[in-house]
Amino acid sequence: MKAAVLYEPRKPMVIEDLKLAPPKAGEVRVKVAANGACHSDLHVMTGDMRMPLPMVLGHEGAGIVAEVGAGVASVKEGDHVVLSFSPVCGYCHYCTQGQPHLCITRPQGLGTLMDGTTRLSKNGSEIFHFCYAATFAEEAVVPESCAIKIRDDVPLDRACFVGCGTMTGIGAVINTAKVRPGANVAVIGCGGVGLNVIQGAALAGAHEIVAIDLLANKLELAKVFGATKVVNPSQDDAYKAVMDLTHGSGVDYAFEVISSPKTIELAFRMTGRGGTCTIVGVSPEGARISFNPNVFTLMEKRLIGSYYGSTRPRIDMPLLIDLYMDKKIKIDELVSRTFPLEGVNEAYDLLRKGETSRSVIKFF
Ligand SMILES: [Zn+2]
Ligand SMILES: [Zn+2]
Known part of the structure; x- marks a missing residue:
């Protein structure tokens, strides 16, 4: 599948074919429909935020579930989802007291999924995932708790913003x-x-x-x-x-x-x-x-x-989508440009210059 890979800070991302391994237990494979070009990715591109490289960036995504791993119960193939970049376990001290955004059961390593390994690779070498999402790619494998089911009448190139900026x-x-x-x-x-x-x-x-x-x-x-x-x-x-x-x-x-x-x-x-x-x-x-x-x-x-807006993703994200569909919050006005994946570097050039509030990278 096609993805944008960052090999070095301050160099453009490279659009190339990567291998995406199938979801393991507790993981979900999502066909990415759209992503917002958020500022946090830019921090990695400039080197201000140090991450293991090479890495697929993108963390403000939405898409459609293509495959679920063993034990996944909250979503099924065909469900529309917003991707949260903050996995939650559901049983730690913070999750239990209603602060899942502070969940402590995260892997220690950066750039991997929950078990400390990656699903992305090229010619056998591992490629890292940004924020459990890595959505500057046609498909993404994410932890189940990051795939938040939403109503399917909302345009995915608007819903994606609920995954970061709007939330x-x-x-x-x-x-x-x-x-x-x-x-x-x-x-x-x-x-x-x-x-x-x-x-x-x-x-x-x-x-x-x-x-x-x-x-x-x-x-x-x-x-x-x-x-x-x-x-x-x-x-x-x-x-x-x-x-x-x-x-x-x-x-x-x-x-x-x-x-x-x-x-x-x-x-x-x-x-x-x-x-x-x-x-x-x-x-x-x-x-x-x-x-x-x-x-x-x-x-x-x-x-x-x-x-992350102290989010409780499964409550707040579908709620924000409802508010958008009821015209009580604005998302359309955030989007100044739409690019295919090949335009991802240009989208960030515009963001860096302050010429756009948000661009959307759209697959379908
Ligand atoms: Zn937790
Ligand atoms: Zn963001």
Whole structure:
């Protein structure tokens, strides 16, 4: 089958034929229909996130189940699925208490499936899987818990975004920060995930939603997703704009969706007393932030993180699909370009330049 393989950071992915071994017990083979070109893959391409190579990237996928391994009960051949990139065991401490996104029973090695081996190979040499998904390929073998059954009337080139950006953004607001109606919200970074944080805040009934980004085209989209005010820090002081809008008190909830120490500190600074600042992005290795600890005590500010929108995949992903089909959340507006697999490098060039919020790589 055809796949895009990353051999070296900062080099284009190579489109070539790979061998995909059949699913083992507890695994599912999926015909990949579509993937979003998400920023996390870019971190591997640039070398900011170190992964074993060669690797097939892609982790924001949706498709149709083609084959199930022994013991698989939750999906069958022909089911439409969104792919989660975070396997869950269902029995560990975290899974049991309703936080499956924090499941601890993952393999220690990176780039493999749960048993520590890969199903991808070329001429007998193993090729690694990114995030249990590796969806920049015509087919993928994934753990059963990553194949989330969805309704089959949703277009798969829209459903795929629920596998990462839409879930991560809306989940950070609804599941992690639990934004309350009437709250004031600031969002730093308006890429694919940031736009979903914005629409999550709108869905939660936030009052003011301030979108902050350096790119004018992203700020325009932020308005479409529900921002009530946009600020471009290259023209205006973002901290001052937020303080003016909130009469000097700061926002109840700030979200940092860029992942740089500078913007995390800014997001925390614009968070008001008793407010919550949520870090959504994944920072490069070695990044450090520093704060005066007294703001935690004297101002009761909270600084938290959100991984994968604190998702409970089998509950939240079908729900987001329903909300999309009911026109209560937007996905179409996220997609600026559609490419075949051969266009995957171009899709990431556009993402790197900030010219697109999301491209979709579409097989069928
Ligand atoms: Zn678990
Ligand atoms: Zn992603």
